[in-house]
Amino acid sequence: MIQSHHLNNKRKRLEPKETLCTFCQKEHSKNMDKNYFCPIFQLKDRTNLLVYRSVQFNKLHIGIPRCEGCQAIHDSSYFYGLTLSILITAILGGLFYLQYGIYVIFYLVFGPAFILVLGPQFFANIFTKQKNILNKKEGAKKDLLVIEMLRNGWSLTQPNA
Ligand SMILES: [Zn+2]
Numbered sequence: 001m002i003q004s005h006h007l008n009n010k011r012k013r014l015e016p017k018e019t020l021c022t023f024c025q026k027e028h029s030k031n032m033d034k035n036y037f038c039p040i041f042q043l044k045d046r047t048n049l050l051v052y053r054s055v056q057f058n059k060l061h062i063g064i065p066r067c068e069g070c071q072a073i074h075d076s077s078y079f080y081g082l083t084l085s086i087l088i089t090a091i092l093g094g095l096f097y098l099q100y101g102i103y104v105i106f107y108l109v110f111g112p113a114f115i116l117v118l119g120p121q122f123f124a125n126i127f128t129k130q131k132n133i134l135n136k137k138e139g140a141k142k143d144l145l146v147i148e149m150l151r152n153g154w155s156l157t158q159p160n161a
Contacts (some may be wrong), residue, residue: 002145003015003017003144004016004017004018005017005062005138005145006065011061012059012060012061013037013060013061013062013063014060014061014062014063014145015028015032015035015063016029016063016064016065020065020067020070021065021066021067021070021135022036022064022065022066022134022139022142022143023036023064023066023067023070023071023131023134023139024067024070024132024134024141025073025150026067027067027069027070028063028065028067028068029066029067029068030068031068032063032070034064034066034071034135035063035065035066035070036062036064036066036074036126036139036140037061037062037063037141038061038062038063038064038136038139038140038146038157038161039059039060039061039156039158040059040060040061040062040146040149040150040154040156041058041059041154041155041156041158041159042058042153042154043153043154043159048083058080062140062143062145062146062149064087064136064139064140064143064146066139070133073127073128073131073133074124074128074135074136074153076127077123077125077128077131077135078120078121080123080124080126080127081119081120081121081122081123081125081126081127082120082124083118084123085115085116085119085120085123086116088119089111089112089113089115089116089119092107092111092115093107093108093111093112096111096143106141107151115131121160125137130135132138140156
């Protein structure tokens with residue numbers, strides 16, 4: 001049984017009892033919905049720690065305590081990351097078109113998807129670092145419950161079906 005979190009069955013998430021913000025280690029979380037809920041996926045069924053034996057999940061959200069300040073930084077960093085990614089996609093598209101004309105089609109097939117999938121979080125992590133707080137993944141990896149679940153065959157990335 002997990003002592004550090006409380007299961008919210010309806011929302012399929014484990015809500016933290018701790019309130020000290022994992023990301024800045026200074027402020028406290030005052031609102032459950034401002035916490036960061038990290039998705040975690042079951043890869044292999046070898047979980048001995050079984051969180052709640054009566055309920056079977058292959059995907060759960062684990063709450064990481066987060067203050068409002070850090071939530072705002074995470075959200076705005078993601079927004080800037082997304083904006084920057086869209087700009088880069090457009091500028092590269094323009095350059096390709098000027099250079100290769102109609103062959104810009106080859107860029108359009110892979111380029112935008114690649115940049116728009118990986119770009120926003122990549123840049124968001126850089127912006128978050130500049131504010132001297134942990135990014136979402138770094139924070140999640142410090143959480144004892146997340147660490148325990150990763151050891152027991154769970155993953156932070158969605159398995160390919
Ligand atoms: Zn914080």
